[in-house]
Amino acid sequence: MAIVDQASVKPVKSKKQKSQGRIALIVLAVLVVAIGIAYQTLLSGDGGYVLSDYDTAFVTQQDLVLTEQASGTVQLPNQIIVTSPDDAYSxxxxxxxxxxxxxxxxxxxxDVDDLEEDIEDYEAELIVAQVDREQVILEYENSLEDSAFEIKTIKRDIADLEEDEATYIKLVQINNARESELEDIQDELETKREELETAERELKQNKAMYVINLKEAEALINQKQLSLTRARNELEDTxxxxxxxxxxxxxxxxxxxxxxxxxxxxxxxxxxDPTSALFDLSISEEYADDIALGDSVSVTVGSLKVIGTITSIGRVAETSDDGLGATVSVDVTPNEYNSSLLLGSTAIGVFTLGVKENALTLPRGSYLTTGAQKYVYVIEGNRAVKTTVTFGEIEGNTVQVLTGLKAGDKIITSGYQNFISYDEIKLSGE
Structure with a gap:
C-alpha cells in the first residue's frame, strides 16, 4: 500500500475552472496595455509621441578621410619550379x-638508367681517341725523320755528281774522257734532282696530311670529351x-x-622566396583613378596588420567574383618583411581615396536605416523635429552630412522605428 502526503496533493481543476483562469489572464493583459496607453496619452497631453529612452550626438565639422576596402590574397611572385632533367626514377x-x-x-x-655505364664507355673511348692522337704524332715524327734523312742523302749524292760533272767536263775538253761518260753522269745527276724534288714534295704532303690527321684526332677527342662531360653533367643533374x-x-x-x-x-x-611576399588585391573599377603608385595601404591578414605600398595597378578590368561589377588588380608590397605572411592567406586592404575637408559628420547609428537614410530628429529643447537630410560618404563609424543640418545640431541617433511617422515628438528626458 502506498502512503500519500495529503499536503502535497493539489486539487484537480475542472475544465470550467481552467477556462475562467485563461480569461482572467487575457483581461489582465488588456488592462496593462490600456494603462500604458493612458499613461502615454497623459504624458503627451495632445496625443503626440513621447520618447524617454534615446541616444544623441552632435553634428561636428571635421576632415573626412575617404577609404575603400579591397580583398585579395598573399602571393609569393618570386618562385621557381624545379623539374626533372631526364626520364628517371625518384x-x-x-x-x-x-x-x-x-x-x-x-x-x-x-636515378637515370645506364647513365653510369655510359660514363664508363665514354671514358674508355676518350682514352682510345687520345692514344690515336699520340700515334698520329709519332708516325708523323718518324716520317719526318725519314724524309729528312732521304733528302739529306739525295742532296749529298747530287753534290758529288755535280763535282764529277765538273771534272768530266774538263776531261772531255782535253780528250781525257769520253763524251758518253759525261752524259752518264749528267743523266744520273738529273735523276737525283728529280728524286730530291719528289722527296721534298712528299715531305710537304706529309706535313699537310699530318695537320689534317691531327685535327681529326683532336676532333674525335673533343667529341668523346664532350660526350663524357655531358654524361657527367647529367649524373650531377640527378x-x-x-x-x-x-x-x-x-x-x-x-x-x-x-x-x-x-x-x-x-x-x-x-x-x-618568402621575402618577395605581396598582396594581390582587387579594388572596384570606379576607384582605380583615385589611387596611385607609391600610395600607402593598410592591409589586414587575420589578426596581423601590415602597412604596404602600391607597386602595381592593373590596366585591365576584370569581372568581380560576384559577377555584379568589375575590379582592377592592385599589388601592394609590405614595407617590412614579415614571416607570418603565408601564401594564399586572405588579405583585406584599406585604400585612402582622398579627404573631404571641413565635412559635417555624425556617428553611425540605427537612425540611418530606421530613418530611411533621409530623415533625422533634431532636438530643440524638450522636443525633436523630423528633418530631411542628405547623407554622403560613410566611412567606418562616421557618416557625412551633405544637407539639412549644421555644425552643433543635436540629433537622436537611436532607432526611429516607433515614431518615424511623427513630424515632431516630445522628449521626457530633456
Missing part, C-alpha cells in the same frame, strides 16, 4: 614541405639542388614515393 628525398633551403642545397636524388634561397612550397607525389617514374620536365619542387 630516389632519396632530403627535404620536407615547408623547409627553408639555401641556394645549392641538395633536395633529392633521382642530384637535384635548390636554385635559390627560399621555402619549399610543393613536393610532387612522385618524389615522395621512391622509385616512382619521372618523365623529363616533370615538376618536382616549387620553391618561393
Amino acid at each position: 630516389g632519396a628525398l632530403y627535404v620536407t614541405l615547408g623547409d627553408t633551403v639555401s641556394k645549392g642545397q641538395l633536395l633529392a636524388e633521382i 642530384r637535384i639542388k635548390s636554385p635559390m634561397d627560399g621555402d619549399i612550397l610543393e613536393i610532387s607525389d612522385e618524389m615522395s614515393v621512391s622509385g616512382s617514374t619521372l618523365d623529363s620536365g616533370d615538376e618536382l619542387f616549387t620553391i618561393a
Whole structure:
C-alpha cells in the first residue's frame, strides 16, 4: 500500500475552472496595455509621441578621410619550379614541405638508367681517341725523320755528281774522257734532282696530311670529351639542388614515393622566396583613378596588420567574383618583411581615396536605416523635429552630412522605428 502526503496533493481543476483562469489572464493583459496607453496619452497631453529612452550626438565639422576596402590574397611572385632533367626514377628525398633551403642545397636524388655505364664507355673511348692522337704524332715524327734523312742523302749524292760533272767536263775538253761518260753522269745527276724534288714534295704532303690527321684526332677527342662531360653533367643533374634561397612550397607525389617514374620536365619542387611576399588585391573599377603608385595601404591578414605600398595597378578590368561589377588588380608590397605572411592567406586592404575637408559628420547609428537614410530628429529643447537630410560618404563609424543640418545640431541617433511617422515628438528626458 502506498502512503500519500495529503499536503502535497493539489486539487484537480475542472475544465470550467481552467477556462475562467485563461480569461482572467487575457483581461489582465488588456488592462496593462490600456494603462500604458493612458499613461502615454497623459504624458503627451495632445496625443503626440513621447520618447524617454534615446541616444544623441552632435553634428561636428571635421576632415573626412575617404577609404575603400579591397580583398585579395598573399602571393609569393618570386618562385621557381624545379623539374626533372631526364626520364628517371625518384630516389632519396632530403627535404620536407615547408623547409627553408639555401641556394645549392641538395633536395633529392633521382636515378637515370645506364647513365653510369655510359660514363664508363665514354671514358674508355676518350682514352682510345687520345692514344690515336699520340700515334698520329709519332708516325708523323718518324716520317719526318725519314724524309729528312732521304733528302739529306739525295742532296749529298747530287753534290758529288755535280763535282764529277765538273771534272768530266774538263776531261772531255782535253780528250781525257769520253763524251758518253759525261752524259752518264749528267743523266744520273738529273735523276737525283728529280728524286730530291719528289722527296721534298712528299715531305710537304706529309706535313699537310699530318695537320689534317691531327685535327681529326683532336676532333674525335673533343667529341668523346664532350660526350663524357655531358654524361657527367647529367649524373650531377640527378642530384637535384635548390636554385635559390627560399621555402619549399610543393613536393610532387612522385618524389615522395621512391622509385616512382619521372618523365623529363616533370615538376618536382616549387620553391618561393618568402621575402618577395605581396598582396594581390582587387579594388572596384570606379576607384582605380583615385589611387596611385607609391600610395600607402593598410592591409589586414587575420589578426596581423601590415602597412604596404602600391607597386602595381592593373590596366585591365576584370569581372568581380560576384559577377555584379568589375575590379582592377592592385599589388601592394609590405614595407617590412614579415614571416607570418603565408601564401594564399586572405588579405583585406584599406585604400585612402582622398579627404573631404571641413565635412559635417555624425556617428553611425540605427537612425540611418530606421530613418530611411533621409530623415533625422533634431532636438530643440524638450522636443525633436523630423528633418530631411542628405547623407554622403560613410566611412567606418562616421557618416557625412551633405544637407539639412549644421555644425552643433543635436540629433537622436537611436532607432526611429516607433515614431518615424511623427513630424515632431516630445522628449521626457530633456
